[in-house]
Amino acid sequence: MSDFMREALAAAAQRAPAWLEPVQARGRNLWGKTTLPNRKTEAWKYTSLQALQQPFSAPAPQARGAAISEASLPQLDGPTLIFTDGQYRQDLSNTAVPSGLSLVRFGDATAEQAAQISAALGTAVLPGRHVFSPLNDATLVDGVFMAVAADTQLEEPVHIAWLTTGQNESTSITQRLLVCMGPNSQATLVESFANTATGGTAFTNGLTELLLDRGAHLSHYRLHLEQGDVVHIGGVHARQGADSQLHGFHLALGSVLKRIDLVVDHQGSGAHCSMDGLYLPRGTETVDYHTCMEHAVPHCTSRERFRGIIADEATAIFNGRIHIHPEAQKTRAELSNKNLLTSNKAEINTKPELEIYADDVQCAHGATVAQLDPLALHYLRTRGVPRDEAEVMLSYGFINELVEEIGQPVIKAFLKPLLAKRFAHDARLARHIL
């Protein structure tokens, strides 16, 4: 076992509610037997864990009252939980919930909720699918439990935000979210990760589990806005019941290292999952998305569309696995991954990984890597648009389709300028996109 988390592990063992102790113990035990993946590990071939060489410690127990600027997060009106540097911030959160919704931190769970959590936690993470999940278990102190009762339709999105203030060095943050969507319930969930200032290093070990019961609909936004020296390793593991629908939107701005696994287990016939994603590393940043669609039963569909723009000397990895089990006849699975390299030194490793054991299925996949179209660039310039602005317009144009299709107006309005400015060193260059 690597000891970069020794201190955090010890701290966590002292702080968890008693009912979480078995989870922690199970995690410690497994993590003790885990060897950190290296470049010879297939799923980590292109992603170095060099950034984890330093020791990380648990966050300071007293949250400092750092102010956060409104610009760093989408401003949603619904129930909101905000954490800064791993500490829950009552002062920034909005815990008023409509009927049919439970939204509690593990520490505040009633005995009944604790039992629900204990029964469900970890069940969406398929064995061997997430190297860091034992570590997440072992250091788990303050998770969030969201449950939507059967037949409940939530109007307002639930927002859970994890912020790094940059005030602390080498903080490790364990983020955990367990979502149980009751039969025929509907909700929108937004998870944001951001840093409010640069400076400081942090390691976020994030794990979100989504359990969708029969007929449930969940729109799930997971926005990785962290930049700078933030390492984020984590993922979303979902299990879908019959006729349930999961619509995911994923965004990752680059930071020193982000590795995000998205695993969807289709367990009930008629389930549908759509997943859109954008990753935009630049500088020397690395973003690594590994997606996996497990089609275990017949008549399910999945559609993934991921777009990456990789700038400067940045690296991106996209690995899209589709596993269609022998029983999963009539599966329809689509995967499209398109990448734009805006520099000669940018790097993308994209790989579809298809394992298909059923014969009556439709499976389409495609991956492309391109550079800015010189003819399109020239065309814009013949109309007087300066080269640098034309480059910004074309870069944004590459992801525009997915941005325009964002269903939550607040999220869309928040992301459009943020993304447009991402490509422009001068805000003026993005002025026509807004």
Add this chain to the structure above:
Amino acid sequence: MLKIDNLHAKVDDKDILKGLNLTVAAGEVHAIMGPNGSGKSTLGHVLAGRPGYTVTAGSARLLGQDLLELDTEHRAHLGLFLAYQYPVEIPGVSNMEFLKASVDAVREHRGDPALDSMSFMKKAREACKAVDLDLAFLKRGVNEGFSGGEKKRNELMQMMLLEPKLCIMDETDSGLDIDALQVVASGINAMRSPDRSIILVTHYQRLLTFIEPDHVHVLSGGRIVKSGDKSLALELEERGYAWLEDVA
């Protein structure tokens, strides 16, 4: 307006323009005709500074300025407009944002006040109407999935909004239906003015019955091999190019 002297240019490594001379005075309309592959589109691309097109000798001046030393966007700012024979599709960039960016850039360099969105929208709507394009085309990606004729009308719409000094229209009439040809021709006629010059590259005398040119040239083998008035176009229509000496 435009003065081209002994222009030689190659595309990749192939010599295409081989000593082309052409002078266009302000307010004039010139038609350029000529066989396929003779270098008509190349001339437009060279003047617009397209990558891969290299000038090996000669000069081109627009409004007294050396066009060839300017970046492409500065040529546009100076007043050059090339309506493409094959307009470029740009998925993801909306026609509207493209037009606004162009108009803002050109106006800024001309020293005209910026248009607010209301006035811009008004102009854009008028231009759409003038070329008979539905307003929905403003929301679509630039030329994305447009039919051949719609692309040509979109080019003309851009030209109307940018109000250039020199318009080079490369086969804007090809691919238009009979009604659209009328619409486009009257659009171009409406743009005629004493301080604007127009070069029409066309294969068909028909366009020239709608837009009367002051001069007609034959471009062949990378040079202008014959010039005349509008009657030359009629003669070409009847006799083709073979009778001309020098036709490559």
